[in-house]
Amino acid sequence: MTTLLEMRSITKTFPGVKALDTVNLTVREGEIHALVGENGAGKSTLMKVLSGVYPAGSYEGEIHYDGALAEFHDISNSEARGIIIIHQELALVPLLSIAENLFLGNERARGGVIDWRETNRRTGELLAKVGLREAPSTLVDKLGVGKQQLVEIAKALSKEVRLLILDEPTAALSEADSQALLDLMLELKKQGVTQIIISHKLNEVRRVADTVTVLRDGTTVSTMDARTEDVTEGRIVRDMVGRDMAHRYPARDRRAGDVLMEVQDWNVWHPEHAGRQVIENVNLTVRAGEVVGIAGLMGAGRTELAMSLFGKSYGRNISGRVLMHGRPVDTGTVSRAIGAGLAYVTEDRKSLGLVLEETVQRNVTLANLPAVSKSGVINEAVETQVAEKYRDAMNIRTPSVFQKVMNLSGGNQQKVVLSKWLFAEPEVLILDEPTRGIDVGAKFEIYGIINDLSAQGKGVIMISSEMPELLGMCDRIYVMNEGALVGELTAGEASQERIMSLIVTE
Amino acid sequence: MERADTSAGRGMNIGLYLRTHLREYGLLFALIAIMVFFQVVTGGTLLKPVNITNLFLQNSYIIIMALGMLVVIVSGNIDLSVGSVMGFIGALAAVMIVNWHWPVGLAVPACLGVGILIGAAQGYWVAYWKIPSFIVTLAGMLVFRGMSLWLLEGQSVGPFPKSFQLLSTGFIPDILGIDRPNGTALIAGLLTAGLILWMGLRARAHNRRYGIETEPTAFFALRNAIVAGALLFVFYKLATFRGLPNVLISMAVLTVIYAFLTENTTLGRRIYALGGNEKAAKLSGIKTERLTFLAFVNMGLLAALAGLIFAARLNTATPKAGFAVELDVIAAVFIGGASMSGGVGKIVGAVVGAFIMGVMNNGMSIMGIGIDYQQVIKGLVLLAAVFFDVYNKSKQA
Ligand SMILES: Nc1ncnc2c1ncn2[C@@H]1O[C@H](COP(=O)(O)OP(=O)(O)OP(=O)(O)O)[C@@H](O)[C@H]1O
Ligand SMILES: [Mg+2]
Numbered sequence A: 001m002t003t004l005l006e007m008r009s010i011t012k013t014f015p016g017v018k019a020l021d022t023v024n025l026t027v028r029e030g031e032i033h034a035l036v037g038e039n040g041a042g043k044s045t046l047m048k049v050l051s052g053v054y055p056a057g058s059y060e061g062e063i064h065y066d067g068a069l070a071e072f073h074d075i076s077n078s079e080a081r082g083i084i085i086i087h088q089e090l091a092l093v094p095l096l097s098i099a100e101n102l103f104l105g106n107e108r109a110r111g112g113v114i115d116w117r118e119t120n121r122r123t124g125e126l127l128a129k130v131g132l133r134e135a136p137s138t139l140v141d142k143l144g145v146g147k148q149q150l151v152e153i154a155k156a157l158s159k160e161v162r163l164l165i166l167d168e169p170t171a172a173l174s175e176a177d178s179q180a181l182l183d184l185m186l187e188l189k190k191q192g193v194t195q196i197i198i199s200h201k202l203n204e205v206r207r208v209a210d211t212v213t214v215l216r217d218g219t220t221v222s223t224m225d226a227r228t229e230d231v232t233e234g235r236i237v238r239d240m241v242g243r244d245m246a247h248r249y250p251a252r253d254r255r256a257g258d259v260l261m262e263v264q265d266w267n268v269w270h271p272e273h274a275g276r277q278v279i280e281n282v283n284l285t286v287r288a289g290e291v292v293g294i295a296g297l298m299g300a301g302r303t304e305l306a307m308s309l310f311g312k313s314y315g316r317n318i319s320g321r322v323l324m325h326g327r328p329v330d331t332g333t334v335s336r337a338i339g340a341g342l343a344y345v346t347e348d349r350k351s352l353g354l355v356l357e358e359t360v361q362r363n364v365t366l367a368n369l370p371a372v373s374k375s376g377v378i379n380e381a382v383e384t385q386v387a388e389k390y391r392d393a394m395n396i397r398t399p400s401v402f403q404k405v406m407n408l409s410g411g412n413q414q415k416v417v418l419s420k421w422l423f424a425e426p427e428v429l430i431l432d433e434p435t436r437g438i439d440v441g442a443k444f445e446i447y448g449i450i451n452d453l454s455a456q457g458k459g460v461i462m463i464s465s466e467m468p469e470l471l472g473m474c475d476r477i478y479v480m481n482e483g484a485l486v487g488e489l490t491a492g493e494a495s496q497e498r499i500m501s502l503i504v505t506e
Numbered sequence B: 001m002e003r004a005d006t007s008a009g010r011g012m013n014i015g016l017y018l019r020t021h022l023r024e025y026g027l028l029f030a031l032i033a034i035m036v037f038f039q040v041v042t043g044g045t046l047l048k049p050v051n052i053t054n055l056f057l058q059n060s061y062i063i064i065m066a067l068g069m070l071v072v073i074v075s076g077n078i079d080l081s082v083g084s085v086m087g088f089i090g091a092l093a094a095v096m097i098v099n100w101h102w103p104v105g106l107a108v109p110a111c112l113g114v115g116i117l118i119g120a121a122q123g124y125w126v127a128y129w130k131i132p133s134f135i136v137t138l139a140g141m142l143v144f145r146g147m148s149l150w151l152l153e154g155q156s157v158g159p160f161p162k163s164f165q166l167l168s169t170g171f172i173p174d175i176l177g178i179d180r181p182n183g184t185a186l187i188a189g190l191l192t193a194g195l196i197l198w199m200g201l202r203a204r205a206h207n208r209r210y211g212i213e214t215e216p217t218a219f220f221a222l223r224n225a226i227v228a229g230a231l232l233f234v235f236y237k238l239a240t241f242r243g244l245p246n247v248l249i250s251m252a253v254l255t256v257i258y259a260f261l262t263e264n265t266t267l268g269r270r271i272y273a274l275g276g277n278e279k280a281a282k283l284s285g286i287k288t289e290r291l292t293f294l295a296f297v298n299m300g301l302l303a304a305l306a307g308l309i310f311a312a313r314l315n316t317a318t319p320k321a322g323f324a325v326e327l328d329v330i331a332a333v334f335i336g337g338a339s340m341s342g343g344v345g346k347i348v349g350a351v352v353g354a355f356i357m358g359v360m361n362n363g364m365s366i367m368g369i370g371i372d373y374q375q376v377i378k379g380l381v382l383l384a385a386v387f388f389d390v391y392n393k394s395k396q397a
Helices: A042-050 A075-080 A098-104 A116-130 A146-159 A175-190 A202-208 A233-241 A300-308 A333-340 A348-354 A360-372 A380-395 A410-423 A440-455 A467-473 A496-505 B003-007 B015-022 B022-041 B049-073 B082-100 B102-127 B133-152 B161-169 B183-209 B215-242 B246-264 B266-276 B278-283 B288-314 B325-335 B345-365 B369-394
Strands: A003-014 A018-026 A034-038 A058-066 A066-068 A083-086 A165-166 A194-198 A209-218 A217-223 A259-269 A278-286 A293-295 A316-323 A327-329 A342-345 A427-432 A459-463 A476-481 A483-492
Touching: A003 A042, A018 A042, A018 A209, A034 A042, A034 A175, A034 A202, A034 A233, A042 A075, A042 A083, A042 A165, A042 A194, A058 B345, A075 A083, A075 B266, A083 A146, A083 A175, A098 A146, A116 A146, A146 A165, A175 A194, A175 A202, A175 A440, A194 A202, A202 A233, A202 B215, A217 A233, A233 A440, A233 A476, A259 A300, A278 A300, A278 A459, A278 A483, A278 B246, A293 A467, A300 A342, A300 A427, A300 A459, A316 A496, A327 A476, A348 A410, A348 A476, A348 B082, A348 B278, A360 A380, A360 A410, A360 B266, A380 A410, A380 A440, A380 B183, A410 A440, A410 A459, A440 A467, A459 A467, A467 A496, A467 B215, A476 A496, A483 A496, B022 B345, B022 B369, B049 B082, B049 B161, B049 B215, B049 B246, B049 B266, B049 B288, B049 B325, B049 B345, B082 B102, B082 B133, B082 B288, B082 B325, B102 B161, B102 B288, B161 B246, B161 B288, B183 B215, B246 B266, B246 B345, B266 B278, B278 B288, B325 B369, B345 B369
Parallel strands: A018 A217, A034 A194, A034 A209, A083 A165, A165 A194, A293 A459, A293 A476, A342 A427, A427 A459
Antiparallel strands: A003 A018, A003 A058, A058 A066, A209 A217, A259 A278, A259 A316, A316 A327, A476 A483
């Protein structure tokens, strides 16, 4: 097999941060190459260097592509050579149709007039290729993340792709969608498309990758060839974090106390479609020191349930009661919900969780400013101490707490959101996909923090699409489907099969 | 990734520091450069005591409104109505005082109250009905322009009694009784310079203690020397004329109050968060609607104050008062580094931005440049300032 891409001694620095330090990466023609490493290891940065997001001259080192030295000055340079990157954050225009998105900037047109026939025909072909059954005129807005991901890939395919780069493509996908995407990757490989995938899900890496390169702290630690050696998850993890990790889930003594929070007859209607009920008659309890999971497929209504509970941030005509310590509480606005002891860690950190232009420090304290102020005047010294405390406790990688959150890697941004809500000192913490985009080491740390919370007698509600995580962490799991709770399993009873069968039999 | 925290904390090199803080220094040096330029081309007229006094008198209402506009823009909105509101309040004051013979002590609070009501009315639609502020205040701009015409019946109304004129043309008497140079002005100058230096040193010590990146010492010294020198110079010049104008005091006090509110209080912090990401702010328990509403109420109050000061200075209310002033105010805020999309900007920046506009207006008028060219030049300066911002940002990536 010939070498398609060789990146040699790539070094990239940002003010105060050396993100990449003489990194080498060799990708062979026609393979699927996985790039793994901890949050902030430099994976996304390396791919941005490759695709010209960071133009030639803004980094040191050389890129050899297809046998020649390549210098890309922007994305269009690399795209012209068949290098297409699908970023960690999807970049589709929500209010345009699938067809319009696919050919954005590359319209099928004659003399400036769009040829809709041709556009729709090509869109149909591309959608068939990626296995997406939607009309070309469907607005992207109306698609779930999984389908949007497929649209991104179809868009890449429309551009004569040779090297396809996928930055955490399955982070926001359900199990089934992830599997479909991985199958598609294997299919594309058969057709000769070389691919680089960045992922924190090591089982997926093992499933598709021919070669695995591990980055740590901005340097290449190892490259493993799955065809000649046995690449186990254990090995990858060891190289990633620099030590052995025997367990994925820290041990905890399960000791549930009294009922802390109770939700009774919770009903929620869709904010726009008046007749559509999104949450139906949900009843649930959380005991002190208990970690309660909510399992379900994408679109089961888990996020909607959580957000409607948290200050009625979703839906309308909400009815039902929330009790804390047996007493009804008002959770009608976010500040009242916080006052009642709730916190909600969103699954969508960029648009709902963070003020990206602000510093780490200011994001961490945002939900609990009174704790760092006296009669409305903020004590910045105290605030800095708080931020530093969480930076250490959560191991947030940033040159300082005065760095803008925008400049942190995806996983480290997630830790900032978590810190914000831990600092709000809730009694019941609702976590919505808390480990999305987080590396194995950091996941372990977050599980540890969840355990600490439960040891302090707090309640945790954990929404997750990663079933192993729910099974590993929760004392009790509710199964949700189409807006209703369809089952409840204790830790002892729960298994992947039983959860699935509860969902399917409904 | 290399943890560069220690190096970022202390021994950060000067080049890097300058690059990341280019904007703040750029603004200060731009103001100085513009002043030097006009001082030279006007043959020394710009910095004559009488002209410096005039500069403050002429620009006070722009600066006062820029304070409110900064808050509105940081919260992610805009207010196009301030020029009209200012004119309307001036007209209202004239009608109350001149036509209805209300005492000044009653008319002034009444006018400020009306300003608050106007702000509340506009804020209500923006905050609670989510109508874009551009549209609501565009409507307000037309409505209040029309209402001043109606109030004044197309005529100029004046003159005002002496007590009202003092709002704008009064001077603080000399406490030392020397009178020329004015002792109050000299003492105030020394105190202000000392205070700024002391606060700078305190902030620096604090940053050191917590390992926050600090300005390289040479920069700190140079910047403070320039600021203190400029302040003493200006106050000395004022002292040799008639001393401190009343409006200068109100302006300075308001600037300090608003800088404090925006930078040191939870209220200010929440407004920045609201402008930076409204949804995230809301989900953090911030009452985003109420804050937006308050930003407009505050703007209404300051626009009313500006209207009173402007009317007092001209000693008459005209239907044209405040025409197109909103553009100068908004330009000042953007020149001062605020971002159109909200969440970014500083009070001090807005004030310096207003001075840049003011000095250019004044300097070009002294030079006898026609209003036509003046507009062109101001437009280009605004574009250049914002271009500088955008360019800087793209360089940092
Ligand atoms: N624009 C920027 N300015 C400053 N620092 C940056 C910038 N972009 C990235 N960094 C820093 O470079 C390092 C590498 O970031 P990168 O996004 O490549 O990590 P990653 O390996 O993709 O992590 P994740 O798995 O969390 O997505 C991080 O420490 C990050 O804070
Ligand atoms: Mg990344």
